[in-house]
Amino acid sequence: MANEYALEFDQITKLFGDFKALDKVSLHVLPGSIHAILGENGAGKTTLMNVLFGLYQPDGGRILINGTETVVRSPRQAMGLGMGMIHQHFMLVETLSVIENIVLGLPGQGMRLSLKEHVDRLSVLSDAFGFEIDPYAEIWKLPIGMRQRVEILKVLYRDADIVILDEPTSVLAPNEIANFLDGLKRLRDNGKTVIFITHKLEEVTEVADRITIMQHGTVTAEKAVSETNTREMARLMVGRDMVFEDLKKPKVKPGPVAVSVRDLRAHDDRDIEALKGVSFDLQSGEILGVAGVDGNGQRELAEVLTGLRRPSSGKVSVFGQDVSTLSVYDRRHKTHMSFVPEDRQQTGLVLDLPVVKNAMLRDFRSWPFSKHGILHMQNARDTATDWVKRYDIRLRSVDQHARFLSGGNQQKLIFAREVECAPRILVVMQPCKGLDVGAIDAVQRTILRERSRGTAVLYISTELEHILSVCDRIAVMCSGEITGIISPAEATSERVGALMGGISDADAA
Template identity: 40%
Template sequence: MGSHRLGGATLFALSARQVTKRFPGVLANDHVDFDLLPGEVHTLLGENGAGKSTLASVLCGLYKPDEGAVLRNGTQVRLTSPRHGLQNGIAMVHQHFRLVDRFSVAENVVLGHRSLPFRLRASDLEDQVAQVAERFGLPLDPRATVGDLSAGQRQRVEIVKALYQGAEILLLDEPTALLAPPEVEKLFETVRAMTQVGKSVVFVSHKLGEVVDISDRVTVMRDGRVTGSVARGEADTRKLAELMVGRDIDLSPRRSQVPARETLLQLDKVGLTKDGIERIANVSLSVRAGEIVGIAGVSGNGQRELAEIVAGLQAPTSGEILISGARVNGMGTRHVRKAGLAYVPEDRLGTGLAPSLSIVDNLVLTRDRGFLVDRKSALAEAEAFIQQLEIKTPHAHTATRKLSGGNSQKVLLAREIFAAGEDSRVLVVCSPTRGLDVGAVEAVHKLLDEARSAGKAVLLISEDLDEVLTLADKVLVLYRGSVVHEVAGTEVDVEAVGLAMAGLS
């Protein structure tokens, strides 16, 4: 991509100079330098808490730096608010969209725009919005209600909004987290259309995925500092992971080492119809002892319902569920647990764990408790887990919400894999690494692999395709509540799986 040169020096579209930002107890940014060229795609890579989102927030005007400066086209700017950032052509699309669900696309796009005429003509606005959308290859119906749109479409609304308001620099926070592979491809086309007219894009990401592949430059952060900045083609995934985590990381595929044995979990033509809508349609699958069956799919295609049906939280409206050969459907979660099922829900804090309760109390959650709760043995158990799994916590009585995502997930997995005991042989796990650091991902994958080696039947339901491909011995794709694709883990054709996830097979 072209760099604009003035008087021999490179003129950066946006720079951070020695930016320092402190929060209570945390040095989020420690003298950070960052440079963005016009027309560049630049990824800001780092684990959770590395300080990348803080830096992005400083760059877009949401936070004021404690020290250091932000430069726009070589001149220092003191951004006082995101609106002020936008006046300087800098916009950020947050991971959690900030749109009004009841408004139309066009209304959302023009919302907050200062120079609107007193009398708004919907058709004029819609035309303007459609024009911007078309120019950057963002298919959108300006009249659609935002509440009805998918995550990918909402993201487009956010991008169109930024472009409509004159953004030259777009900061995208975890932009691919909610997208199916074809939608990601669509996003990249938009990004290319933007860079062709000299606009710059910053991806903020904790994943070594696609965004890194299309970036001209990757800047890696760790513990509030920049640990490296590499141009395209200069470093491979492994090297970037090491820069992120500070040690060598093994994210290579893990497969079953022993042949799978008897079937422990079986679903036979399971269906769920709720409010007249078919959520799960005719799903049949089986998981054997010593294997991981992975279910891939874009969020909202029935994963949650499927997991809840298996875990006994919802009763299927048709079909049979068998655990170790015994029929369990519609018997409730306590019964299903007794039959040998452990369940790690997608929502760690708030479903799997009670956030304000301690690690000890959360281990007690799925036990038979009797009249008085025995916390002595739970405390011993908690301390053993903290040591074995290297759970970082002040002590066993710390509330789980005070732990990092990776550490709280370790508590949950420890309870569901180890504390559940020998009789618990089926493990259902949903999106176990969502939002986790690379280091924590490695630890979680290792635990799931151990559960498999210990002879458990593991059903892994994940929106993260890489995760499914890394762990699963068998891969199923869920689309609109049906299994539309099934393939052995070693014979996966990634493109075919991606198409199936988008419903195009």
């Protein structure tokens, strides 16, 4: 009976301290099928896969592979059992070539690194699955879609029968996604079992045979895709019907132009042009959303605006004044610009300093935090305590290190700091990434409150639903250019998808 499953989880439980990351999770995957695991951020999908790969040991339950109970102690053992994992963050060494990455860690190679023979074997494999690739290209020169292809080939090269993909489409452009989904079908047609972790409903309906839906570490349903619909899946995933939330945006009449960007160009860290002539205006009391697939110049745009990156040409003016020469500090204090960065742990906070010092981070040189270079820690502590109360930041003490706050509370702390100084311009990037529903709500309310106050808000995000529910206008970016600026009412998924894929309105016409 059990033998009919390629992989079976039986009541797997995993604890982190008192927190139940997985609570009696059961999962049944049929061989030769595409099985989707659907769930929001933090539902426990990735933890589940880490258990499968031996990175975590479960605190309860059993794993059965082809009907045999198995204890997986290491990723290497998992690979030996015929499982291959493609992580959300690619596990590729960028300075090495495609074939070197594929051969890396391959058992039984002996003393010599015979790349030529491996290249021959790889080309047979890539032909069979229709994944063309230059085996000698170095990874860092390849586009994202190609890198993912390398990851898949790496797994296939190890004769994996079960291929597991963690949020594989989150990094892909819309045109790459279609291609990728075709690839998955080809894998299935060649007899491989595919497990596909995602939170995107359309992809599930398009390729998956069966789904397991998870919510807060438990399984809410497991069924054939043909027996369900997107609406039901959404409800099982978030515990409520997913509709575009009406945040009851108060009417705010946009004021004068706060930020004016003209023909902005900038290079990324690799010295590749990441902004190719971006122009837009942002008015006071307006939220301008910037949508687009990750890595199309959004980060560089935010960094240039806030002074963290130097543009190669073009102009940024704030209330009519050219700010090109202003430092990060001056932009923050003379033009009253605040910035909620994408990476709250590496940029937005200093994790190993206490919360109170993180609260001071933006304005530690001004009153009430300091005067004439002398810190006033009691003021800082009072201010931080006040913020903790008003922004509902859950912590034990403001002297606690920021590292020990949850993601949502870290983000609330950053928002309190960046908003309490009464900015005139607020740049936020990926503000809801990795947050739970409650924290997302708090963040969006804070942003809307700023809008009512007359702040000009630039809202950069890859989460289209959030942008649609919050923003007044939406600029879509693709490979360093703004392909169109539209209103939420015009933003049908086809239109936005086309813009994200680089087909501007002019092209479509």
